Amino acid sequence: GGTTVAYQTITSTTFSIYFDVPDDAEPGSFKVEVVDWGVSPAQVVATDWFTVIGGVIGLDPDAGPVGTGVEISGDNFSDREDITVEYDGDEIGIESGDSRTDVGGEFTCIIIIPESTRGNHTITVEDESGIFAEAEFTVEPEITITPTSGVGGDEVAVSGTGFRASRSVTITFDGDTVTTSPTSVRTDGRGSFSASFDIPIGTQGIYEVEASDGTYEASADFALSGSFSISQTSGYVGTEITVSGTGFRASKSINTTFGNIGVGTTTSNADGSFTDSFLVPGLPSGTYQVR
Numbered sequence: 284g285g286t287t288v289a290y291q292t293i294t295s296t297t298f299s300i301y302f303d304v305p306d307d308a309e310p311g312s313f314k315v316e317v318v319d320w321g322v323s324p325a326q327v328v329a330t331d332w333f334t335v336i337g338g339v340i341g342l343d344p345d346a347g348p349v350g351t352g353v354e355i356s357g358d359n360f361s362d363r364e365d366i367t368v369e370y371d372g373d374e375i376g377i378e379s380g381d382s383r384t385d386v387g388g389e390f391t392c393i394i395i396i397p398e399s400t401r402g403n404h405t406i407t408v409e410d411e412s413g414i415f416a417e418a419e420f421t422v423e424p425e426i427t428i429t430p431t432s433g434v435g436g437d438e439v440a441v442s443g444t445g446f447r448a449s450r451s452v453t454i455t456f457d458g459d460t461v462t463t464s465p466t467s468v469r470t471d472g473r474g475s476f477s478a479s480f481d482i483p484i485g486t487q488g489i490y491e492v493e494a495s496d497g498t499y500e501a502s503a504d505f506a507l508s509g510s511f512s513i514s515q516t517s518g519y520v521g522t523e524i525t526v527s528g529t530g531f532r533a534s535k536s537i538n539t540t541f542g543n544i545g546v547g548t549t550t551s552n553a554d555g556s557f558t559d560s561f562l563v564p565g566l567p568s569g570t571y572q573v574r
Contacts (some may be wrong), residue, residue: 285316310337310359310414338388338416340408345418348425348501349444349475351396352378357408357416360388364410368394371404384410396420400448400474401499424474424501426494432506435484435529435556443494443501446474450496456483456505457490470496482507486555487530509555513573520565526573527558542571 291300300317317329338360342353355368365383368375380392394406399422409415424445430437441454441463452468454461461480468478476494487509493502509530518524526539531551539547539559546561 285314304333304335308335310335336416337414338408338410340406340416340418342406342418342420346421346423347396348423349396349398350425352393353396353406353420354380354391354393355406355408355418357384357390358388360384360390360408360410360414360416361412362386362388364412366390366392367409368392369405369407369409370394370397371399372407396422398444398473398475401445422474424494424496424499426492426501426503428492428503428505431504432508433482434508434510435482437482438479439482439492439505440477440479441492441494442475442477443470444473444475445501446470446476446494446496446499448472448474450498452476452478453495453497454478454480455491455493455495456480457485458493459483484529484554484556486533511574518563520563522563523560524563524573525558525560527556529554529556531555531557539573541573542566 286305312332312334315331315333316327319326319328339358341356344351344353361384363384363386368377375394375397377392378395381390382392384390401422401424403419403421405417406420407415407417422445424443426441426443429440443452448470449472450470452470454463454468463478463480465478468476470476482505485507487507490505490507491502492505493500507530509528511528514525531537533551533553533555535551537549537551537557537559538545539561541564544564546564547559549557549559551557
């Protein structure tokens with residue numbers, strides 16, 4: 284009553300026979316028999332079992348941070364049936380693509396990885412007949428900062444995902460630990476956190492902001508630019524004006540001009556900041572550039 288999948292003439296007591304599993308084979312266990320047709324009646328000389336696996340899925344990519352769009356390609360499911368996707372046992376919505384298998388039991392869809400801890404997580408797809416398949420997705424930690432550029436003293440918000448659950452988080456700027464708000468930063472049960480800190484005064488450049496839970500870390504770049512300010516923007520001849528700046532090169536001569544007149548010279552500090560003062564020179568009333 285079975286299906287013949289291979290036929291071979293045997294000339295020795297030791298032999299190997301190869302066959303392809305039929306395309307229309309349903310998932311389940313099947314008895315494989317070797318029948319000797321050289322005798323009458325034919326005799327079964329060997330028996331074993333072969334299991335046809337149900338659905339098969341592939342993930343692209345199979346690793347990344349929370350929020351990654353993952354394409355799931357499925358095959359060998361039931362024909363023309365709705366599918367359900369689960370992430371660690373919880374149903375997750377299909378962002379785009381197929382929500383139903385085609386006539387060949389295939390589908391392609393995209394899901395978005397939800398907030399979850401660092402490590403492997405199981406994605407399961409099941410059709411209406413109960414045929415299912417599983418694959419592992421590895422969540423990696425990631426942080427985002429807002430804004431990504433500014434001057435010393437600016438407040439930056441940091442949010443992180445994909446870390447270990449319920450762990451203390453240390454945030455550093457250019458390798459130095461910064462004071463955060465809240466003072467104690469800790470991931471939640473899904474490995475996420477949020478905090479903020481003030482950018483330290485420093486020279487212009489690209490700096491690394493890093494968050495670590497003690498085992499895993501993630502980083503983002505912050506572009507620090509210079510700033511310049513004056514104590515007042517109007518006044519009389521002889522008024523004393525204080526100028527200050529940050530983000531300049533360290534230990535360099537800083538020249539201040541009022542219009543085209545040099546009014547002061549100082550040296551920047553090791554962190555690229557400086558402060559100086561000058562008296563408004565005797566010039567006709569009007570608007571002048573201080574730089």
